[in-house]
Amino acid sequence: MKINILTLFPEMVKGGLSQSIIKRAIDEGRLQLNTYNYRDFTHNKRRDVDDAPYGGGAGLVMQIEPVKSALLSIDPTHQSHIIYMTPKGKQLTQKRVRTLSESEHLTILCGHYEGFDQRIIDTYVDEEISIGDYILTGGELAAMVLVDAMVRLKPGVLGKAASHQVESFEDDLLEYPQYTRPECYGGLTVPEVLLSGNHAEIDDWRYAKQLELTYRRRPDLLRTHLAQYSVKTPKVQLRRLRKCLAAVGLERLLSAELSVRASRQNKRLQKRKKTL
Ligand code: ADE
Secondary structure (H helix, E strand, C coil): CEEEEEECCHHHHHHHCCCHHHHHHHHCCCCEEEEEEHHHHCCCCCCCCEECCCCCCCCCEECHHHHHHHHHHHCCCCCCEEEEEEEEEEECCHHHHHHHCCCCEEEEEECCCCCECHHHHHHHCCEEEECCCCCCCCCHHHHHHHHHHHHCCCCCCCCCHHHHCCCCCHHHCCCCCCCCCCCEECCEECCHHHHCCCHHHHHHHHHHHHHHHHHHHCHHHHHHHHCCCCCCCCHHHHHHHHHHHHHCCCHHHHHHHHHHHHHHHHHHHHHHHHHC
16 A cells, blocks of 8 residues: 655654554565655745635735645556545544545645645545544644554554454444453452353353444434334344343343334335325
């Protein structure tokens, strides 16, 4: 995977992405990371990249020329998918990270000041991404977040292939709690089931904990997870879901979800009947 990052602070990006797992991915050739400074593509003596906004107002706006020159030099025929990191972008999700991690070639634009001249975005940018509803001083940290999240999903980057199979957001659930030695610490013990060696029971306990935690912290996510189930889901799977929900006192959620779905389906059928 090849990623170009355009920024006013290449050292910040290189520094942030030159440790631990990402460093190993670079060393092993799984990631080719190139950073570029917009200032190296300016044509004025002072290497200015910004100017005052038309219409007035505080702050400075990134000019078209250095960004355009950088892009034309790095990717003259627009082969890469060009992403602009901005709080105005669509919020990043694990699903989007997964899809983007399958790209061969990405170019990430980091903004500073009051952002880019809109014509850069309209002409060159394929996608605008935000990492959350808060404002950073620039797009660099956001770009690093995106790169880190994508690279760890590349085959061979994480030690064990399974280590990102069961984790938060995969399957629209938060991760279950984990424990390691010692078995008892300051009177706090590891849940018995995890010591039982019964893998079916352990899986059910973990799934129940995921349902419970997601219900408490991210009910929106749990709704998406439950939407995978329907009356057509194999009985054995529905039975397991019901059992795990019941284990954490949430059985009513399934009945509610299925009855909402059934009534929606009913309405749709009635509508169709009327139009026939
Ligand atoms: N630049 C500044 N804030 C940002 C955010 N929240 N997401 C992406 N890029 C940004």
